[in-house]
Amino acid sequence: MTSAERTTQQSAILIVDDEPIVQQSLAEWFRSDGYEVDSAGSAKEALRKVAEGRYDIALVDIKMPGMDGLELQSRLAEVEPDLTVIMITAYASVDSAVQALKAGAFDYVTKPFDPDELSHLVRRAIEHRSLRFENIRLKESLDAIAGAPTIIGDSPGMRHVLDLVEAVSETDATVLIRGDSGTGKELVARAIHAKSGRRYNPMVVVNCGALAEGILESELFGHEKGAFTGAQYRHKGKFEMADGGTIFLDEIGAVSQRVQVELLRVLEDKVVTRVGGQTPISVDFRVIAATNQDLEAMVEAGDFREDLFWRLNVFTVEIPPLRERPEDIIALAHHFLEQYCHAMNRPHSNITPEALEVLGSYSWPGNVRELENAIERAIVVGKECVVRSEDLPVRVHGSTEPVVNGSSLAEVERAHILSVLNAMEWNISKSAEALGVDRGTLYNKIKRYGLQRPPDGAG
């Protein structure tokens, strides 16, 4: 058992004092309190004993002949960094004790000691050590349970993305993740956060496209009680919640002009003021933003502030769509197969060659999310222990035919979305599910492509 793992009652104390009466009295007193106690009459003797690594707490007298307590403290830190040091001082040398605190001592106690104070101090030190080590163990467990998410892909495009993630995660730079809907922008954001120094603090996700302007403002910056009708309670904003961690602003292109101004101010000053509030609140956060929109074109059109664009566009990670990296499809399909079989406790173990052929031939306009949904569906509807081509959604089969010769990608996407919407009688939830995108994205695409529901009876 290491000294760090000992429980409170087994804690070992080393008393370092050149006065034998102090050593004896304290040793006897601590022994009667159930501690293991040892003493040293000089700094040299203390260093020798600590080198054996048997102590949790050292009570060190500041004034000793030869090497004094302050020098001993720094030497002890080299020998046993986990040792908790409490300095013993006379009233006349409190300044030295303060100096010791600055150098990392847990606390100091003045001679003669109030017995109650000394007892509390030592117990507090033990509790502090115990919490510190528990915290280390929990962080290790957390790393094991919720480490960086797995990003599947061995294509040159994805290998480049992974390199960028590695490079940027150790910095605190603002990241703009770009890519089509369903390419895994949030997954990449989570990987950056999980590999960063902020990983033990929260990553707060805000889907800017899913919230109306007023609600988004309140969500981002918080509000005070009574700030607006319905604000019955004080509400902490997402920036405050992300203090010490990362805020992920998804669909940043959907933010209104008014909120863009506020957002720019917060990103520049790292200070938020709640809606209806007066007090500026300092927050420490890292920003990762994501978009599937052409922000440069939006800047040109005056829909997105140029200063905000440059504030966000510090380090860009561009995720290629799945159609540009077909070599990743098989690996992703197997990854989702394993994931969902495990989650559903199903015995599926493989994908037939025919099904792999179908998967590899499809254009995947909904990208990885669509592929994930297709595999999930196949596992649910499949009756055998393998994913067969007939278990895959009909649209996946359909795309083995040439799509629309000579059409642009946007035209293909528009036509496909329209056909799915019509097939689902414009049921947005069902259509979004079939397309493998979320409802917010589908609404954005309907708006972007100017799609309109045909009047009733028009077929």
Next chain:
Amino acid sequence: MELVSEPSSVEAVHLLTVGPFPRRMAEDLIIGLSREVRVPCRLLEETTEIETQILPDRAQVHADHLLRQLEALPIERGIKLVGVTLHDMAIPIFTFVFGRSRLGGPATVVSLARLRPEFYGLPADPAVTMRRGVAEILHEIGHNLELKHCRNYSCLMFFSHDVETVDLRGMSFCASCAPLLPAGFLAPGRNRY
């Protein structure tokens, strides 16, 4: 003088007052102790062999010095000698102590000075002082009988350095500590916990 007491046994408790100490008060302590322990409790005649040493600049009696003198008396095997005083006690490294003893030692010393309500500006209450005094004596004898401090706040061996905790811990040894005491030490019914 040679220590001849056997730490794990106790046949009698002898009380010796040190310094000015009302006879009635000492007798009350004997009565109080006799209710708690089965072994005979006896009040010794005052002796001039004990000298108190005052700690420099502190107007307090040096508890360890006093303990050493008690331990140096000819204590018979099986006897636990308890020195009681009204002097405020301390040791060089502590601002005060209620009592002092050594694990397995033959003697203990207890000060009633800070156990008296009047020390804290409250009206005198001899019954409260007696109860606290008896509790503190039993705590220190517990150390003489090799017991260490206990984590159970209601146990007599719980560490206490203020009167509130002395009052809180009551007059019983807990289920972990009581079995460690010599058989027949506690009065019938006093090993309830």
